[in-house]
Amino acid sequence: MPRKIHLALHPYGVGGPGQHGLWRDPRIAKNASIDIRYYIRQAQLAEQALFDALFIVDSQFINSTYPAHYLNRLEPLTLLSAVAVHTTHLGLVGTASSTYNSPFNLARRFASLDHISGGRAGWNVVTSFDTGTSRNYGLDEHLDYATRYGRALESVQVIRGLWDSYEDDAFPADVERNVFLDPTKLHALDHVGEHFRVAGPLNLSRSPQGQPVIFQAGVSEEGRNLAAEVAEGIYAPGGSLEQAREYYADIKRRTAAAGRDPDHIKIFIHGGPIVGATDAAAREREREIFAEDNDFERNLALLGRGFGAHDFSQYDPDGPFPDVAHLAERGGRTGAAKIVERARRENLTLRQVVDSATEFKQSPFVGSPQTVADTIETWFEAGTFDGINLAFRTEEELTYFADGVVPLLQKRGLFRTEYEADTLRGHLGLPIPANRYTRVSVG
Amino acid sequence: MPRKIHLALHPYGVGGPGQHGLWRDPRIAKNASIDIRYYIRQAQLAEQALFDALFIVDSQFINSTYPAHYLNRLEPLTLLSAVAVHTTHLGLVGTASSTYNSPFNLARRFASLDHISGGRAGWNVVTSFDTGTSRNYGLDEHLDYATRYGRALESVQVIRGLWDSYEDDAFPADVERNVFLDPTKLHALDHVGEHFRVAGPLNLSRSPQGQPVIFQAGVSEEGRNLAAEVAEGIYAPGGSLEQAREYYADIKRRTAAAGRDPDHIKIFIHGGPIVGATDAAAREREREIFAEDNDFERNLALLGRGFGAHDFSQYDPDGPFPDVAHLAERGGRTGAAKIVERARRENLTLRQVVDSATEFKQSPFVGSPQTVADTIETWFEAGTFDGINLAFRTEEELTYFADGVVPLLQKRGLFRTEYEADTLRGHLGLPIPANRYTRVSVG
Numbered sequence: 001m002p003r004k005i006h007l008a009l010h011p012y013g014v015g016g017p018g019q020h021g022l023w024r025d026p027r028i029a030k031n032a033s034i035d036i037r038y039y040i041r042q043a044q045l046a047e048q049a050l051f052d053a054l055f056i057v058d059s060q061f062i063n064s065t066y067p068a069h070y071l072n073r074l075e076p077l078t079l080l081s082a083v084a085v086h087t088t089h090l091g092l093v094g095t096a097s098s099t100y101n102s103p104f105n106l107a108r109r110f111a112s113l114d115h116i117s118g119g120r121a122g123w124n125v126v127t128s129f130d131t132g133t134s135r136n137y138g139l140d141e142h143l144d145y146a147t148r149y150g151r152a153l154e155s156v157q158v159i160r161g162l163w164d165s166y167e168d169d170a171f172p173a174d175v176e177r178n179v180f181l182d183p184t185k186l187h188a189l190d191h192v193g194e195h196f197r198v199a200g201p202l203n204l205s206r207s208p209q210g211q212p213v214i215f216q217a218g219v220s221e222e223g224r225n226l227a228a229e230v231a232e233g234i235y236a237p238g239g240s241l242e243q244a245r246e247y248y249a250d251i252k253r254r255t256a257a258a259g260r261d262p263d264h265i266k267i268f269i270h271g272g273p274i275v276g277a278t279d280a281a282a283r284e285r286e287r288e289i290f291a292e293d294n295d296f297e298r299n300l301a302l303l304g305r306g307f308g309a310h311d312f313s314q315y316d317p318d319g320p321f322p323d324v325a326h327l328a329e330r331g332g333r334t335g336a337a338k339i340v341e342r343a344r345r346e347n348l349t350l351r352q353v354v355d356s357a358t359e360f361k362q363s364p365f366v367g368s369p370q371t372v373a374d375t376i377e378t379w380f381e382a383g384t385f386d387g388i389n390l391a392f393r394t395e396e397e398l399t400y401f402a403d404g405v406v407p408l409l410q411k412r413g414l415f416r417t418e419y420e421a422d423t424l425r426g427h428l429g430l431p432i433p434a435n436r437y438t439r440v441s442v443g
Numbered sequence: 444m445p446r447k448i449h450l451a452l453h454p455y456g457v458g459g460p461g462q463h464g465l466w467r468d469p470r471i472a473k474n475a476s477i478d479i480r481y482y483i484r485q486a487q488l489a490e491q492a493l494f495d496a497l498f499i500v501d502s503q504f505i506n507s508t509y510p511a512h513y514l515n516r517l518e519p520l521t522l523l524s525a526v527a528v529h530t531t532h533l534g535l536v537g538t539a540s541s542t543y544n545s546p547f548n549l550a551r552r553f554a555s556l557d558h559i560s561g562g563r564a565g566w567n568v569v570t571s572f573d574t575g576t577s578r579n580y581g582l583d584e585h586l587d588y589a590t591r592y593g594r595a596l597e598s599v600q601v602i603r604g605l606w607d608s609y610e611d612d613a614f615p616a617d618v619e620r621n622v623f624l625d626p627t628k629l630h631a632l633d634h635v636g637e638h639f640r641v642a643g644p645l646n647l648s649r650s651p652q653g654q655p656v657i658f659q660a661g662v663s664e665e666g667r668n669l670a671a672e673v674a675e676g677i678y679a680p681g682g683s684l685e686q687a688r689e690y691y692a693d694i695k696r697r698t699a700a701a702g703r704d705p706d707h708i709k710i711f712i713h714g715g716p717i718v719g720a721t722d723a724a725a726r727e728r729e730r731e732i733f734a735e736d737n738d739f740e741r742n743l744a745l746l747g748r749g750f751g752a753h754d755f756s757q758y759d760p761d762g763p764f765p766d767v768a769h770l771a772e773r774g775g776r777t778g779a780a781k782i783v784e785r786a787r788r789e790n791l792t793l794r795q796v797v798d799s800a801t802e803f804k805q806s807p808f809v810g811s812p813q814t815v816a817d818t819i820e821t822w823f824e825a826g827t828f829d830g831i832n833l834a835f836r837t838e839e840e841l842t843y844f845a846d847g848v849v850p851l852l853q854k855r856g857l858f859r860t861e862y863e864a865d866t867l868r869g870h871l872g873l874p875i876p877a878n879r880y881t882r883v884s885v886g
Binding site for chain 1: 457466473479503504511513516517520525548559575578580621629639640641643644648
């Protein structure tokens, strides 16, 4: 069977990064980011278009300069649980920090979502990198890189252990023999590690997909190794076709080196497609959007997030880029180290750095439906992704993509024409993990 | 307006304490406790009957002797979020431990449920008392009483502070002036206390009810004081009419002493009504249930929960009640200290203690619809409760109560005949807390 493209929807309501002016759009409800009906509607449209999943990102720290959507938004697990009972097939991936949640609580909440959705849950593991967030959890400083990634790895291992607490046939519920639970099929993890001690067992059985799917967004060395070790889905950093191809090959190589099947890690790139009736119309729209969103003050705040919520407004924007190299390790995800390096190499001012950083937000998928489908195919065949995480500005853009681009991908055999599975693992072609305690009979 | 009775539903699926054999009932789906459709159905029936709220209890530790429902159950917040989008008026009260959750995460999750439900969320604050639970969170021993209650109080205070992060008019979303957020209406808490340091602000605005309703279940001295200080709803321990009256008066007195309006704390007692066509039929059913559930081994395990999950199966059941007084402080909620005292006074064996402990589980509300309505009225007029937390064994029992007892209470003016509010605060007659940062203009 030829490889197919996976599509996820990444809804931003009143406007995320690079969408600063979006809340002004008359088609956007001003409270979309806290209105569950907005998310249910988006999810139902994504499901009609046969998408693999809804992808909900998250953050825990704000200040008043942040994008509208960040300022006021629902917590991902409660959000997805509500969406779960108004959808039937769509995967539901939620972001949660392994740094600021205990493994036992995370294991329960994702297992619970997995049951509520009938096997459609995914966990996007993040480690939270900024001082602002750490100060919401009793720490003055964020944890360092190595500690965060060590914790993340151990957290995933513990949580997977807890998800196996019950073997699949643990509950015979046999009235005649008066046996509800077979106690030999219930297992305490008794984990003692560097970062966590967790006894277990978890008070929740496995869902139809065995365990929720693990997503991650590894960019740094530590992040890539973590991904290769445990991730089944990746939210990749993007960039040019060449950069995406290198990243894709690197992750698949590391996954194989870790002893895993490289096909069991699905790499998603970000795509904010801009589709118009013609290529020219789409390019014109792209220019409009760029002009609308090019708010220097907000871009400055976004840049600061990558440096541990550093306040760049204290510097002269037309002076040399300040010496913040020591803050760059915190922003692995946002390429902070690369920004510092480039600013030094090219001798840029702060304003030049801010303006050039927004270039990276540009989507490769701009044009008529035909052009966008062609570009998607080119990138896919070039080995740059397994799936695209799609962010649209409005519902009209989403339906335009679903009605215009998706049928072209289907005609080329690149996208499903109906759901062939009921679970997220099923959609992504990922195996159901065997329960670690179940003895396989050799026959 | 005369005082009205509040009713909450407390669903147990395959069987909670005192319902050990329930999973055997052919009318009970064997996986009810992990089937969201079961909860949605129960909630919709409760809403048809105009109940105030659905009340979801919780625990984080199990062993194989625990009641069927405990062994395998959904996490309360994900559960309630799914129920929220299939109901319109019912309050949604979820249990979460202030001992094993960070205030920032709790604040977000309950605020998120409050938005998803349009102002119907409540938080039942518990402190988790057993060693089994502490071992799922990296501790070898549970925290002591004073620490747990100190943490609980500070946790509620911090969370209420975070819930006020945005003033109610913080988001003008004024396109003409290009102002989404009014930054002067966003406030960081900057809390530094004995147990927590939390900077804030929370990234979520207030719901139509201002803040979720705080429930608590104070029994011990510390618990009662905590309740008087912060609770707006109480899950009372029950007992005889006289005991319930004393408890009710004590809590109202302490609440007034804490400078609060005693009418702003609603006291719920537990009621597992057994309603039959006649008093005799109901009594017969009560005997059947008692016989069904009188499983010595499971009652022994339940007794152990009150003593920090102590294993009582190691003792001779017909020997004297063992010396476990030192473990009793852990079980404030379950009256462990009283059990020890009574065993000593009456010189009881372990078996006698187990058998007599089950007496306390008996409901005062047994009989024909007329008799049950009479008893409810008598208890209500005697000042024993503001509301009843109703647990039924089957859906048939719930509808029999809704169709038989509720109309009698309505005829007597003791229960609403339609919803007069859309929020949980509205149903309970609780005020909307003023935002602490909003300046009230004196005019």
